[in-house]
Amino acid sequence: MDINVHNEVKRADVREALATEMRGKRLQQFVKGRRDHLDLSQEDVAERLEISARAYGNWERGRVQQWTDEKLYALAEALEMSEFQTFRLFLYAVGRAPQPDRRAIFHRTDAVDPAILAFLSDYSVMMEALPLPTFVTDQRWDVKMANQAYRELFHGVRTHPTAMPCTNFLRFGLFHPDAPAVLVDHSKWQLAMLAQLASSLERHDEDTGLQAIRRDVYLHPALRDAYLTDMPNWVLGSGADLVHNESAIRALRHPDPNIGVQGCRLVEETPRSVKALGLTRLTLVLVDAPERSMPERRLSHDHHAAY
Structure with missing residues (x-):
């Protein structure tokens, strides 16, 4: 040489x-x-x-x-x-x-079984063909897979260290400073998400991920007060959390100006094969936007700067 x-x-x-x-x-x-x-x-x-x-x-x-x-x-x-x-x-x-495709379907407890990984891979392909925003979460609301329509809905959201919509749906709605731009009447979404957090903790009180979300809620006075006072009162009136109050129509703003503000009904439609893996599939069904109600007491979003 x-x-x-x-x-x-x-x-x-x-x-x-x-x-x-x-x-x-x-x-x-x-x-x-x-x-x-x-x-x-x-x-x-x-x-x-x-x-x-x-x-x-x-x-x-x-x-x-x-x-x-x-x-x-x-x-x-x-x-x-x-x-x-x-x-x-x-x-x-x-x-x-x-690898993006691996990231979309990865779930630590399921990765040991190649058949499960193959099923989830095929399931994500099926989800991509759906026109409505659809995503799959685990018990702590970590987003395990999401289709293109879901990703497009949050296309303009800025990068955030802990609260990206394709990472954890509850964290996005509660902590991301851009959430009010997508989730119209944000305080209503937050109350429903706080109710969902409480409901999830009742079923999975040992889950460290859910405990971490609650801990971060407690770090911010406005969210803590809403969680301890406003949310329980809201539940008494609606009797449901984010998922199980399927009669509720909230509003969201799509980044496509041709779509704009739409009503949104969050519908759970989890097949048994997916539910058996500890996962939940949710679809954001877009409908005609409801008439805007009188604004509720807004939560201050100044606390988001810490995230």
Whole structure:
């Protein structure tokens, strides 16, 4: 081999080694920083991942023999990462972006069964053919898959670290500063979402993701007051939460000016095969916009700046 070529190969190897080392340091800082932001211990995250605290410590230090997509998605879920944060996680860990189709159908507890993954993949293809915004959530309202119509509805929403609509629907409605631009009469949506949070916690009181949403609600006086006072009074009147009050029509604003403000009925239509996986399918049925009622007491959105 020519000496110049040999030296260039050596320099390339050194550059690659330095880049790998730098990515490892960034990964460690990124993961630890996210965990600290959530005020979680290594033991807390290990419990979410269903691994030992020692094993998670190795994950956080980057001492992993091979980062698989499943491990990275599980880590992103445990640390409640947004799509952007998940992208950075993959970039630091394996030097590439996540695979979008895998991200759409991934669910940690189901990934061990290839037949389930194949079914969910086919189910997402079916959902893409539907004209109405449709999405599938788990018990903590993490969005596991969503069709193009759903993504188009939130097309203009700015990037947010914890409350993207394709990450967690409740977090989006409660905490994203752009939510009022899409969810018209936002205070009505928020009351229904707070009622849904309470209803979900009644059924899954051990769920750490739901507990985290409630904790963030309590951090902001306006939302806390609504959760403790306004929402229970609202439930007494409507007798339902976000999902189960299917007679309720709320309003939303579509980014397409030809559609504009529409009425929206949130309809649950989960087949048994999907429900058996602990998932719920919801469709935003667009109807003629209802007449605007007298505005309710609005929640202050100044608190969103902290998110």
